Amino acid sequence: MSRFSFFQFFALLKKEFWENRILMIGAPAVLAVVIFVVNFLVASQLSEEQLGTLIGYFSSWFDGQNPFYTASVIILLCLPFLVVYFFCSVIYLLNALYSDRKDMSILFWQSMPISNLQTVISKIVTVVVISPIFTVAAIAVLYGLSIGYLTIVGYGLSMQLSGLAYMFSAVAINLSVVYFFIATSVLWLLPLVGWLLVFSAFSRRAPMLWAIGVYFLLGFFEGFVFNTRFLSNWAQTRFDPDNFIIVDYSGISDRLFSYDMFIGLVVGSILISGSVYMRRYAE
Amino acid sequence: MxxxxxxxxxxxxxxxxxxxxxxxxxxxxxxxxxxxxxxxxxxxxxxxxxxxxxxxxxxxxxxxxxxxxxxxxxxxxxxxxxxxxxxxxxxxxxxxxxxxxxxxxxxxxxxxxxxxxxxxxxxxxxxxxxxxxxxxxxxxxxxxxxxxxxxxxxxxxxxxxxxxxxxxxxxxxxxxxxxxxxxxxxxxxxxxxxxxxxxxxxxxxGKIVLNANMADVAEIYAEVLVDADKLLQADALNPIYIRNLLGKKSYTFEGVSRAVLEQLGDVHTPTVADLFVAKMRGQRNESV
Missing domain, CATH: 3.40.50.300 (P-loop containing nucleotide triphosphate hydrolases)
Structure with missing residues (x-):
């Protein structure tokens, strides 16, 4: 690396943002709007009494709770966002090294003094570090507005609303947990990231079909020849909710420095190196 | 250089x-x-x-x-x-x-x-x-x-x-x-x-047929609108390409001195397009 600077790398990240703003901002924003509108419509169907009961329920649940101990509830409330983030990231990674080959603009990118390794790293940093910011921002706006709405309605019903203040601080404080949960989850799934990038760099068309097809073919081959299920078992344990869902900082740091994480990072890095190599003479 | x-x-x-x-x-x-x-x-x-x-x-x-x-x-x-x-x-x-x-x-x-x-x-x-x-x-x-x-x-x-x-x-x-x-x-x-x-x-x-600067091209290649009575002489100088032009024959030569060619008719440097055709056709005739 001769003179690769922060300034250059920032430009690569900006480029990813310009290209994928629909996946990065559009998807969580639309989800937030949909959830808000649905909740609003449901709320408008309820009688004043029912609404009051609901607000009272929320309020009393959060009332007096230490916001640091409510992360699991907040993460549960964020689940739709996490699912959308997962699928958007899969699409992003499958297109990352594919779409510019398809429209031939790769010849322009390759004519710039940026190496393939730098390009691929910018895409991984995007999915681990940058994109989650927008998802967390959408969550913040949604819950900010929702709690604001409940507060206004509750105030109109002359209710005691200190619980909502607790709920607000729970959301605000736990947004960082949500952010680090997403970031470490992507690292935890780095083998999947690498797998998707390999087929993004390799396929001439339909990278998703390749990524899924080769996985099942390998699993089938393993079962047929060795009569084992190592590959599918290993993939399943990565997605096992017991391993996957984490609700506090100590859980996040435990996972980050675990042996399983290390193995995943190694496997992921090998696959990612493969995608960098394939990109060298990509057409 | x-x-x-x-x-x-x-x-x-x-x-x-x-x-x-x-x-x-x-x-x-x-x-x-x-x-x-x-x-x-x-x-x-x-x-x-x-x-x-x-x-x-x-x-x-x-x-x-x-x-x-x-x-x-x-x-x-x-x-x-x-x-x-x-x-x-x-x-x-x-x-x-x-x-x-x-x-x-x-x-x-x-x-x-x-x-x-x-x-x-x-x-x-x-x-x-x-x-x-x-x-x-x-x-x-x-x-x-x-x-x-x-x-x-x-x-x-x-x-x-x-x-x-x-x-x-x-x-x-x-x-x-x-x-x-x-x-x-x-x-x-x-x-x-x-x-x-x-x-x-x-x-x-996949092969390089010519690699030269333009000054050399002008020296090495010449196109001659050969007079009707000099065709046999022109043929004997191994032209790389012959084409019909306005009822006359135009010969393209490689490495033949201008002094010799001037006796056959009107001599000029071929355009790149003409030279290109001459080299491509010549090349293909040879390989047939």
Whole structure:
């Protein structure tokens, strides 16, 4: 690396943002709007009494709770966002090294003094570090507005609303947990990231079909020849909710420095190196 | 004069198809060099291998570097416009400039903007909303604002109308070329660039058919409109190509002295297009 600077790398990240703003901002924003509108419509169907009961329920649940101990509830409330983030990231990674080959603009990118390794790293940093910011921002706006709405309605019903203040601080404080949960989850799934990038760099068309097809073919081959299920078992344990869902900082740091994480990072890095190599003479 | 491109025994095949058949290629620094050949001759493969975009066997040195080792480093000294190398459609014009300014150490944004101000390209439009001619103008504006020693253009004006094509080459010659920079242009539309060129490379079926500077070409090759009574004499001098022209026969010779040829009829230097046809046809007749 001769003179690769922060300034250059920032430009690569900006480029990813310009290209994928629909996946990065559009998807969580639309989800937030949909959830808000649905909740609003449901709320408008309820009688004043029912609404009051609901607000009272929320309020009393959060009332007096230490916001640091409510992360699991907040993460549960964020689940739709996490699912959308997962699928958007899969699409992003499958297109990352594919779409510019398809429209031939790769010849322009390759004519710039940026190496393939730098390009691929910018895409991984995007999915681990940058994109989650927008998802967390959408969550913040949604819950900010929702709690604001409940507060206004509750105030109109002359209710005691200190619980909502607790709920607000729970959301605000736990947004960082949500952010680090997403970031470490992507690292935890780095083998999947690498797998998707390999087929993004390799396929001439339909990278998703390749990524899924080769996985099942390998699993089938393993079962047929060795009569084992190592590959599918290993993939399943990565997605096992017991391993996957984490609700506090100590859980996040435990996972980050675990042996399983290390193995995943190694496997992921090998696959990612493969995608960098394939990109060298990509057409 | 030193050579900015020096390649030996380049070989590349795609399955059974040999795209580059052990070619040697040298381009002197400061030359405006035309890489000319029919479709499928190996032009794009040759250019791509010079800038590290194609895995190729052989020895290559471009601007003092092996392009296969570190393409991104080479790209600080070499610019490239591909035949179909369209700019990314989803970028805005201003974003392309932002990006290149950030990643390319030798890009001068004010130069690019000065160039763009002479065009009708709006800076807030996305590239997908520009015409094909405008996209090429934009790409040229970027490339001309980058201070590099070698500019590689692969069929840069393909699919453009005549006004854009003429303007493209006028700009290149008047606003960009300074005598030190080297330009390597591939095309199969010879007529358009023939007045520009100082160096000529013909390629056909993966082989180099001609590699010479224009001054040498004028010395080595001659076209003679042979008088009707001298045809036998002309045949005896081994012409590389004969064609009918206005009821007369026009012979193309290689390496025959002008003094001898002048006795046969009207002698002149063939145009690049005519020489190209003569070499291609001659080559094919030999191989039959």
């Amino acid at each position: 030193t050579n900015i491109v020096e390649a030996r025994s380049l070989y590349k095949s795609f399955g059974n198809f040999v795209a580059l058949d052990n070619i040697d290629l040298s381009i002197p620094q400061g030359a405006i060099s035309g890489l000319i050949g029919p479709n499928g001759a190996g032009k794009t493969t040759a250019l791509k291998s010079l800038i590290g975009l194609c895995d190729v066997d052989g020895d290559i040195c471009v601007a003092g570097q092996d392009p296969r080792v570190a393409r991104h480093k080479l790209m600080e000294d070499v610019c490239f416009i591909a035949d179909v190398g369209i700019l990314p459609k989803w970028l805005k014009v201003s974003q392309v400039l932002d990006y290149v300014e950030a990643v390319h150490p030798k890009f001068d944004r004010s130069k690019a903007q000065k160039f763009l101000s002479t065009t009708e390209i709006p800076s807030n439009k996305r590239i997908k909303n520009l015409s094909k001619g405008m996209v090429t103008q934009l790409h040229l504006a970027i490339v001309m604002a980058i201070e590099v020693s070698l500019l590689v253009l692969d069929e840069p004006t393909l699919g453009l109308d005549i006004i854009y094509r003429k303007e493209f080459y006028d700009r290149l010659l008047n606003d960009y070329y300074d005598g030190n920079r080297t330009i390597l242009i591939s095309t199969h539309q010879v007529e358009e660039i023939e007045t520009l060129l100082s160096h000529l490379v013909f390629i056909d079926k």
